[in-house]
Amino acid sequence: MNREEVFNYAAGPSVLPVPVLETAASELLNYRGTGMSVMEMSHRSKVYLDIFNETKQKFRDALGVPESHEILFLQGGGSLQFSMIPLNFSAPGDSVDYAVTGRFAGIAADEAERYCTVRRVYDGASTNFAHIPTQEELDLDPRAKYFYYCSNNTVMGTSWKYVPDTHGVHICCDMSSEILSHPVDVAKFGLIFAGAQKNMAPAGLTMVIVDRALCGYERDITPLMLSYQRQINKDSMYNTPPCYNIYILGLVLDWLKTMGGVTGMEKFKHERAAIVYNYLDESKLFKPCAEVESRSDMNVTFRTGDKALDAEFAAFAQERGLLNLKGHRSVGGMRASLYNAMPMEGAVKLVEVMKEFEASHV
Numbered sequence: 001m002n003r004e005e006v007f008n009y010a011a012g013p014s015v016l017p018v019p020v021l022e023t024a025a026s027e028l029l030n031y032r033g034t035g036m037s038v039m040e041m042s043h044r045s046k047v048y049l050d051i052f053n054e055t056k057q058k059f060r061d062a063l064g065v066p067e068s069h070e071i072l073f074l075q076g077g078g079s080l081q082f083s084m085i086p087l088n089f090s091a092p093g094d095s096v097d098y099a100v101t102g103r104f105a106g107i108a109a110d111e112a113e114r115y116c117t118v119r120r121v122y123d124g125a126s127t128n129f130a131h132i133p134t135q136e137e138l139d140l141d142p143r144a145k146y147f148y149y150c151s152n153n154t155v156m157g158t159s160w161k162y163v164p165d166t167h168g169v170h171i172c173c174d175m176s177s178e179i180l181s182h183p184v185d186v187a188k189f190g191l192i193f194a195g196a197q198k199n200m201a202p203a204g205l206t207m208v209i210v211d212r213a214l215c216g217y218e219r220d221i222t223p224l225m226l227s228y229q230r231q232i233n234k235d236s237m238y239n240t241p242p243c244y245n246i247y248i249l250g251l252v253l254d255w256l257k258t259m260g261g262v263t264g265m266e267k268f269k270h271e272r273a274a275i276v277y278n279y280l281d282e283s284k285l286f287k288p289c290a291e292v293e294s295r296s297d298m299n300v301t302f303r304t305g306d307k308a309l310d311a312e313f314a315a316f317a318q319e320r321g322l323l324n325l326k327g328h329r330s331v332g333g334m335r336a337s338l339y340n341a342m343p344m345e346g347a348v349k350l351v352e353v354m355k356e357f358e359a360s361h362v
Ligand SMILES: Cc1ncc(COP(=O)(O)O)c(C=O)c1O
Pocket: 011, 012, 076, 077, 078, 079, 080, 104, 150, 152, 153, 154, 155, 174, 175, 176, 177, 195
């Protein structure tokens, strides 16, 4: 298949902007007259340090990260943050609060339980994770060392529309599947992290934004590489950073600017997701999985209610160039991930194909 014939709805790694891939391709063998690929450069070289520092600044500008917060380029995926957070922000015997609104928040809570007492201040299992709690539904502890939540739940397709008021307890947030898709008041957070492979770059880079005032209190057992303070001291170069991914992130941030930055992206993503949700709300065949108020603009989940029919639709869509619509293996159904780089036509085409399928099945 040609690229022009395909829409890729994968949940991550996922679609990247075409202009980014074109620039990367044109610079692949010889980056701006250096005679080298970015992949081949020393991370200590002047030319690479310029890429690194410019990308960091572009990220700070794009999200409005205040000077109180450090930006780190790490590895280990979102999953390593599940360990780094309790290792850096809790002591043995401490109690921490977790809102379990989906698969990855649940894994993060399980991991934290290895180190401290975890209070599950909300557990969405009873609603099959279709619901995001209101402030009143959160049973928050004012003495908790931190409060943790996942702002966009990739698997069930739900998202938080507000930042909870924790009365001073600092907030750690997994924004892996929605970072850079809307403005964020970063000052409200102690820490934000996001794996790059959805809205930012290829897999292998994890962005961390952390309030410097919270760092330097990690447990004695914390591996040096997993200490936020050490990573701050070394400007993310305690070891070799994921150099090429950082370069791609820089290109993605340039592209984001042409889309009106995070404010432009917020409007765009909302319109794009509405195209699909509006159809789902009327469809007699497909049913959306998430509650209306909890719906994610990034991951749209739906099903027919019949596993065989779901599989038939995924195959039908694939034949028409609509790839990776199968839902996560833990929940089944379908999932269309509409990340930043997904053009509006990706939503339009999806609805077109769903209508065609529905017409022949009801
Ligand atoms: C919201 C969220 N958090 C964490 C993860 C885990 O990330 P990683 O595979 O980079 O460890 C994922 C993976 O898809 C995710 O969607």
